[in-house]
Amino acid sequence: MAATPSLLDSLHPLETKVLTALHEAPSSASxxxxxxxxxxxxDPSQLSMAVEWLLAKSLIKVESEKVIPIVTLTQTGEQYFEKYAPVERILSAVQDPGQTGKRLTIQEIQSREGLEPSEVSSAIGCLKKExxxxxxxxxxxxxxxxxxxxxxxxxxxxxxxRGTTRELHLFPESLRRVIEQYAVKRGNTREPFRISDRIEREFSLTSEGQEAAHAIAQQGIxxxxxxxxxxxLKDGAWxxxxFRKYTISLRPPRIAGGRRHPYREFLDLVKAKLVSMGFREMRGSLIETEFWNMDALYMPxxxxxxEIHDVYFVKEPTHAERIAEPFFxxxxxxHRDGWETRSTGWGYDFDEHRARRLVLRSQGTALSARTLAAGATVPGKYFAIARCFRYDRVDATHATDFFQVEGIVLGPEIxxxxxxxxxxxxxxEMAHAGESRFLPAYFPFTEPSVELHVxxxxxxWMELGGAGLLRPEVTLPLGVNVPVIAWGLGLDRMAMVALGIHDIRELFSTDLEMIRTTRAHF
Amino acid sequence: MPTISINCQDFEQLLGKARAASTPITAADIEGWLPLVKGELKDQDLELGELRIELQDGNRPDLWSCEGMARQVRIKLQGKPSSYPFFKSRHRPKRRLHVAPGLEEVRPYVAACAAIGYRVTEVGLAQLIQTQEKLGELFGRKRHTISIGVYQLPQIVFPVTYALVKPDEARFTPLGFEEKLSLGEILAVHPKGIEYGPIIAGHERVPLLRDGEGQVLSLPPIINSREIGEVKVGDQELFVEVTGTDLLMVILTLNILAANLADRGATIEAVEVVYPYKTRLGKTVRTPFDFGQARVIPIKTIESALGQRLGSEEVCRALSAYGYEARSAGNKVSVKPPPYRNDQMHAVDVVEDVAISRGYGAFTPLMPSQFTVGSLSRVEQVSDRVRDLMVGVGFQEIISNILSSRQELCDRMRLTGTAWEQLLEVDNVMSQSFACLRQWITPSLLRVESASTRAFYPHRLFEVGEVAVLDPTDDQGSRTVLTLGALVTHANANFSEIHSCLDLLLYYLGYPYTLEPIHHPSFLGGRAGQIISQSKAVGLIGELHPEVLEQWQVGMPGVVFELSVDALAEGT
Structure with a gap:
C-alpha cells in the first residue's frame, strides 16, 4: 500500500504523532x-487508542512483547503504611510493657490491637523465628x-x-523474598503487596508506516x-x-428535535381539512349537564x-345551578308531550333535577346542541374535535377518554x-375513498340516520362515520327552524394505521422513545 | 342494541313463498337484506347456517328475532304488509284474565293470548326463548317495564287471575328447582329471585298469576312454574302473557309475540283482560290489541325531507312495502303503522322508513352548495401558534389522558393538604387510575418522564391540553381551561433554562409578563414563580422539588412552566 494522499488525510492527529515519534526515534527501529x-x-489512553488504530491500518507492527512482573501496594498495604503491619505492632506492644504495666498474652495482644487471629499467629510465628x-x-x-x-x-x-509501581526485578534479593511472602495470593487477599504482569510491547513502523511517516515529515507536522x-478564520491561519477528512459513511449521533405529536399531527390535518371545507370550530367544557349532553339531543x-355504567358522573358539585331558558x-x-313539534314526545315524567346533573361530556354532539341554542348562522357548518369520556373498561380498542370528530351543517337546502x-x-376528502355506501342506522337524535362505509x-371497507338529520324534537326547542345534519367521523382507526400502532392506548402513549421514533404515514 | 342468533334455513321457511328463488338461502342473501332492519352481521357459522346479527334500532323490538327480521324482508318481497286477522276480530274472547285491586301500585298491566296449532320446533323454541330474553332485558329494561311468560295452554283452567299475595301465602315449584318453595323463599333463594326480586321489593304483597283452580302460573317478573310454565318441543298449544308498568309497552310486546307465533303457523286467540281500575284503554282490554293510529302526512313534507320528488303513489308503494297501511289522499298520505310497531313519534320517522324501503342507494347524493366560511376558534389559533413556537424551541409534543388519579395529581406533587389539592372527581369511579380530571398539565408530563428514563436526554416535553379547574362562581362549578405545560429534564436542567423558553415564547406572542416568587410545594423554595400578566396570575414556573422527582422516580433535575392558553387568547 502506498502512502497515498487519501491515507494521509484520513489519519487522526494522534496517529500522526505516533508515526512521527517512531520515525524520529534516534536509535533503533522499534x-x-x-x-x-x-x-x-x-497520555496513556490516547496512546493506546492511536496504537490500536495504526495496528488496524497495518502502519505499525508489534516488534516484541515482554511480560514483566511489577509490584504495587494493595489497599491493605496502604493501611499498613498508615497504621503499621501486624509484625510491627506486636513488636512495639511487647517492647513497651510500660504502657500497660504488665506482660501480655497472645489473646491480650490480639484484643488490644484489634487484630485477626490469623494475622496474630502468622506475625508471632515470624518474629519468634527471627x-x-x-x-x-x-x-x-x-x-x-x-x-x-x-x-x-x-x-x-x-x-x-507508596503511590508508585516498580518492576519486581529492580528489588534486591532479600526484599524480593519479603515481597513474595507478603504478596496477595489466591486464598489470601489480605496482604500488602500485589505482583502483577505488565505486558511491554515494542513497536516499529511497517514499510507502509515508514512511507506515511516520511510523507508526514515532508509535509510538516x-x-x-x-x-x-x-x-x-480570524488570522487566516487556516x-x-x-483539514482531516471524515469517514462520512458512519451513522451520526442521535438528536431529539422539537416536534408535534404524531397523533396531533393527524388531528391537525383533519382540522385543516374541515376548515378548508367551510367548517367553523366549536369549543366547550369537559363538564356538561345531562341536559346538554343528552336531554337536548332527545335521548330519553x-x-x-x-345509565351509570355508560357515563361518568361528577362527584362534587353534582348539579349545575341553572340551565338557560327557554331551552330548559x-x-x-x-320529552313530555312533544311540545310544539307535532311529535308525541317520549311521554314520560321529565325529571328537571336530573337534567342539571353534571357529567363528563360523553359525546361531542353536546357542543352541537349548545351551538344551535346559541344561534348558529344559517347557512352554517360547524365542527369540533372534542375530548369525550365513556365509562368503558380500557383495552386495545376502548379508551376512557378520546377525541370525537363531529359537527353540524344547517341551512334551507339541507x-x-x-x-x-x-x-x-x-x-x-377524509379517507381518499374511491367507493362509499350508505346504510340505514340508528341514533336517538337523528331521523333519517345513515352510516357511511367507505x-x-x-x-x-370500513365504517367512516354516522350522520343524520336532527329530529325536530332536537332543533325546534333550541330555536332552529331549518334542517340540520349532525355528523360524526370515526377516525381513530385511520389514525392508528397512519401511525402504525395496534392498540388505541398507544395514541396517548407515555413512552417518549416511541413518541420520538413514530413516523406518521398520512 | 341486541345481538341475536338466527338460522338461515329457519329464515328461509319464515320467508315462505314470498321469495321466488328456489335455491337455498345463503348468508350473503341475508346480509343483502340487513339494511332493511338496520342489522349488522357480527359473526357467522357457515356449516351450521347460523348468523349473529346486531340490530341497531332500540325502538324496533319487533325486529329482535328471526321471525321479525324475516317479516320485514317478506313484506319487502311481497310489496305489501303481512296480514294478521286476529287484530281485527271483533268476537268476544272466550278466555279471560282478571286483575285484582292493588296491582296498580306494584305492576299494573298485563296482556295475554293463546297460540294454537303450531307445533313447537327446536329452532322455534330457541327463537321464542331468545325473543323473551331480549325483549325482557333490553326493551323491558331488565324486566322492570315488561316481562314475559309462556305456558302450556292445556294445563290452564280459565279464567286466570293476576293478583297480589303475601310471600308466604303460596307455594309452587319454580323452573330449575325440584321442590315447592314459598314465594318468599323463591325471592331469597332462586337465582332469578335474587336477580329480579328488587323490582317488586318494598311491597307487602307480590304479584302472582294463577288459574281458575288456584294453580300457580308464575311469579312475575321473576319465574314461571315448572309444571305449567315450561314449554317443550312438540307442544301445540301455548299461553303467552306479558306484565309490566307501561300499558302500551305491555300490549306492544304481546303484539310482537303474537305476530311471531302467527308467522310460525299458530292461530292466535285473544284474551280479555278485566281491570278493577281504569287504564288509558278502558277497564276491559282485549289483547293482542292494535292501538296504532293513522297519521296524515303531506307528501311535500316527505319530499322536502328527502330532497326528492316522489309523488304519492311512490310514497304509498314504499310504505306498503315496509309494512304500513298507506293510502293516498290527494297531496297527503294516510299511514298506519303495523300493530307490532310503536315507534312513530313524528312524521320524520315515517320519512326514514320511506328511504329505507326504497333503499338509500336509490337516492343520488347532492353536494350542499351554500357557501360558508371555515375558521378556527380564537383559542385554537393561539394554541396552534403556541405549539409551533414550542416545537421551534425544541420541545416534543405529548398527548395525555385527561382522567387521572389523586395520587398522580396531588400526592406525588406534594399538594395533598394544601390549597392546590382541589380536584374535579368522578362519582362512579371504575378504576382509581381514572378517578379525577387533571387540574394541571405537569403531572401528565411527569407521567411520560417517569416511563421514559431510558430515552436519551435532554427531554423537552410539552402538551397543550384541557384541564378542569373548580370554580364556585361558575354555573357548573368548574371551568375547562386550555393549558400549556412544558418540562425540561437533563443533568444540568435549571430554572434559567426554562425561564428562557418561557421568555422567548411570550416575546413572540407579544404577551408582557412578570414573575412573582411563590411558595408552591411542588417546587424548590426560592425557585418558583407565578406568571403574572395584566395583574392576573396566568401560570407557574419553577424547579421541581426533589421529593416530587423521587415520587415519580425521575433521576434528573426537572424544570417546568404552565400557562393558560385561554388567558393568552384573551390577552394577545
Missing part, C-alpha cells in the same frame, strides 16, 4: 510504548531486644512503593486540524492547515346509554340527499 508516549507527548520475641511461662510474650529483619524490610518496601475555529332519561322548559316539554352528498365529500385505499 520503541517501547513508554518511550513513544514520552516522544509524542500523548528471634525478636520469645514466649515465656504463662503464655506471656517478651521482647528479646533483637531487631526483626522482616519488620524493617516491610517498612522499607511500604515507603518505597501540526498542519492538520479537525475543527475550523474562529481563531483560524490557509496553512490541512330512561335511555340505556344514560322547551326541551322538558318535548335534506336527505345533501346529507348523502356531505358524506360523499367526507369519504373522498373503501379505504389501504384498509378496505
Amino acid at each position: 520503541l517501547r510504548e513508554e518511550l513513544i508516549a514520552k516522544a509524542s507527548g500523548l 528471634g525478636a520475641i520469645r514466649i515465656v511461662q504463662g503464655g506471656y510474650i517478651e521482647s528479646t531486644g533483637n531487631p526483626s529483619g522482616t519488620a524493617e524490610s516491610l517498612r522499607t518496601l511500604l515507603q518505597q512503593l 501540526g498542519e492538520e486540524v479537525s475543527q475550523l475555529t474562529p481563531d483560524l 490557509r496553512a492547515k490541512r 332519561q330512561f335511555h340505556p346509554a344514560r 322548559s322547551q326541551v322538558a316539554a318535548v 335534506n336527505f340527499r345533501t346529507l348523502l352528498g356531505l358524506l360523499d365529500l367526507f369519504a373522498r 373503501r379505504h385505499p389501504r384498509l378496505g
Whole structure:
C-alpha cells in the first residue's frame, strides 16, 4: 500500500504523532510504548487508542512483547503504611510493657490491637523465628531486644512503593523474598503487596508506516486540524492547515428535535381539512349537564346509554345551578308531550333535577346542541374535535377518554340527499375513498340516520362515520327552524394505521422513545 | 342494541313463498337484506347456517328475532304488509284474565293470548326463548317495564287471575328447582329471585298469576312454574302473557309475540283482560290489541325531507312495502303503522322508513352548495401558534389522558393538604387510575418522564391540553381551561433554562409578563414563580422539588412552566 494522499488525510492527529515519534526515534527501529508516549507527548489512553488504530491500518507492527512482573501496594498495604503491619505492632506492644504495666498474652495482644487471629499467629510465628520475641511461662510474650529483619524490610518496601509501581526485578534479593511472602495470593487477599504482569510491547513502523511517516515529515507536522475555529478564520491561519477528512459513511449521533405529536399531527390535518371545507370550530367544557349532553339531543332519561355504567358522573358539585331558558322548559316539554313539534314526545315524567346533573361530556354532539341554542348562522357548518369520556373498561380498542370528530351543517337546502352528498365529500376528502355506501342506522337524535362505509385505499371497507338529520324534537326547542345534519367521523382507526400502532392506548402513549421514533404515514 | 342468533334455513321457511328463488338461502342473501332492519352481521357459522346479527334500532323490538327480521324482508318481497286477522276480530274472547285491586301500585298491566296449532320446533323454541330474553332485558329494561311468560295452554283452567299475595301465602315449584318453595323463599333463594326480586321489593304483597283452580302460573317478573310454565318441543298449544308498568309497552310486546307465533303457523286467540281500575284503554282490554293510529302526512313534507320528488303513489308503494297501511289522499298520505310497531313519534320517522324501503342507494347524493366560511376558534389559533413556537424551541409534543388519579395529581406533587389539592372527581369511579380530571398539565408530563428514563436526554416535553379547574362562581362549578405545560429534564436542567423558553415564547406572542416568587410545594423554595400578566396570575414556573422527582422516580433535575392558553387568547 502506498502512502497515498487519501491515507494521509484520513489519519487522526494522534496517529500522526505516533508515526512521527517512531520515525524520529534516534536509535533503533522499534520503541517501547513508554518511550513513544514520552516522544509524542500523548497520555496513556490516547496512546493506546492511536496504537490500536495504526495496528488496524497495518502502519505499525508489534516488534516484541515482554511480560514483566511489577509490584504495587494493595489497599491493605496502604493501611499498613498508615497504621503499621501486624509484625510491627506486636513488636512495639511487647517492647513497651510500660504502657500497660504488665506482660501480655497472645489473646491480650490480639484484643488490644484489634487484630485477626490469623494475622496474630502468622506475625508471632515470624518474629519468634527471627528471634525478636520469645514466649515465656504463662503464655506471656517478651521482647528479646533483637531487631526483626522482616519488620524493617516491610517498612522499607511500604515507603518505597507508596503511590508508585516498580518492576519486581529492580528489588534486591532479600526484599524480593519479603515481597513474595507478603504478596496477595489466591486464598489470601489480605496482604500488602500485589505482583502483577505488565505486558511491554515494542513497536516499529511497517514499510507502509515508514512511507506515511516520511510523507508526514515532508509535509510538516501540526498542519492538520479537525475543527475550523474562529481563531483560524480570524488570522487566516487556516490557509496553512490541512483539514482531516471524515469517514462520512458512519451513522451520526442521535438528536431529539422539537416536534408535534404524531397523533396531533393527524388531528391537525383533519382540522385543516374541515376548515378548508367551510367548517367553523366549536369549543366547550369537559363538564356538561345531562341536559346538554343528552336531554337536548332527545335521548330519553330512561335511555340505556344514560345509565351509570355508560357515563361518568361528577362527584362534587353534582348539579349545575341553572340551565338557560327557554331551552330548559322547551326541551322538558318535548320529552313530555312533544311540545310544539307535532311529535308525541317520549311521554314520560321529565325529571328537571336530573337534567342539571353534571357529567363528563360523553359525546361531542353536546357542543352541537349548545351551538344551535346559541344561534348558529344559517347557512352554517360547524365542527369540533372534542375530548369525550365513556365509562368503558380500557383495552386495545376502548379508551376512557378520546377525541370525537363531529359537527353540524344547517341551512334551507339541507335534506336527505345533501346529507348523502356531505358524506360523499367526507369519504373522498377524509379517507381518499374511491367507493362509499350508505346504510340505514340508528341514533336517538337523528331521523333519517345513515352510516357511511367507505373503501379505504389501504384498509378496505370500513365504517367512516354516522350522520343524520336532527329530529325536530332536537332543533325546534333550541330555536332552529331549518334542517340540520349532525355528523360524526370515526377516525381513530385511520389514525392508528397512519401511525402504525395496534392498540388505541398507544395514541396517548407515555413512552417518549416511541413518541420520538413514530413516523406518521398520512 | 341486541345481538341475536338466527338460522338461515329457519329464515328461509319464515320467508315462505314470498321469495321466488328456489335455491337455498345463503348468508350473503341475508346480509343483502340487513339494511332493511338496520342489522349488522357480527359473526357467522357457515356449516351450521347460523348468523349473529346486531340490530341497531332500540325502538324496533319487533325486529329482535328471526321471525321479525324475516317479516320485514317478506313484506319487502311481497310489496305489501303481512296480514294478521286476529287484530281485527271483533268476537268476544272466550278466555279471560282478571286483575285484582292493588296491582296498580306494584305492576299494573298485563296482556295475554293463546297460540294454537303450531307445533313447537327446536329452532322455534330457541327463537321464542331468545325473543323473551331480549325483549325482557333490553326493551323491558331488565324486566322492570315488561316481562314475559309462556305456558302450556292445556294445563290452564280459565279464567286466570293476576293478583297480589303475601310471600308466604303460596307455594309452587319454580323452573330449575325440584321442590315447592314459598314465594318468599323463591325471592331469597332462586337465582332469578335474587336477580329480579328488587323490582317488586318494598311491597307487602307480590304479584302472582294463577288459574281458575288456584294453580300457580308464575311469579312475575321473576319465574314461571315448572309444571305449567315450561314449554317443550312438540307442544301445540301455548299461553303467552306479558306484565309490566307501561300499558302500551305491555300490549306492544304481546303484539310482537303474537305476530311471531302467527308467522310460525299458530292461530292466535285473544284474551280479555278485566281491570278493577281504569287504564288509558278502558277497564276491559282485549289483547293482542292494535292501538296504532293513522297519521296524515303531506307528501311535500316527505319530499322536502328527502330532497326528492316522489309523488304519492311512490310514497304509498314504499310504505306498503315496509309494512304500513298507506293510502293516498290527494297531496297527503294516510299511514298506519303495523300493530307490532310503536315507534312513530313524528312524521320524520315515517320519512326514514320511506328511504329505507326504497333503499338509500336509490337516492343520488347532492353536494350542499351554500357557501360558508371555515375558521378556527380564537383559542385554537393561539394554541396552534403556541405549539409551533414550542416545537421551534425544541420541545416534543405529548398527548395525555385527561382522567387521572389523586395520587398522580396531588400526592406525588406534594399538594395533598394544601390549597392546590382541589380536584374535579368522578362519582362512579371504575378504576382509581381514572378517578379525577387533571387540574394541571405537569403531572401528565411527569407521567411520560417517569416511563421514559431510558430515552436519551435532554427531554423537552410539552402538551397543550384541557384541564378542569373548580370554580364556585361558575354555573357548573368548574371551568375547562386550555393549558400549556412544558418540562425540561437533563443533568444540568435549571430554572434559567426554562425561564428562557418561557421568555422567548411570550416575546413572540407579544404577551408582557412578570414573575412573582411563590411558595408552591411542588417546587424548590426560592425557585418558583407565578406568571403574572395584566395583574392576573396566568401560570407557574419553577424547579421541581426533589421529593416530587423521587415520587415519580425521575433521576434528573426537572424544570417546568404552565400557562393558560385561554388567558393568552384573551390577552394577545
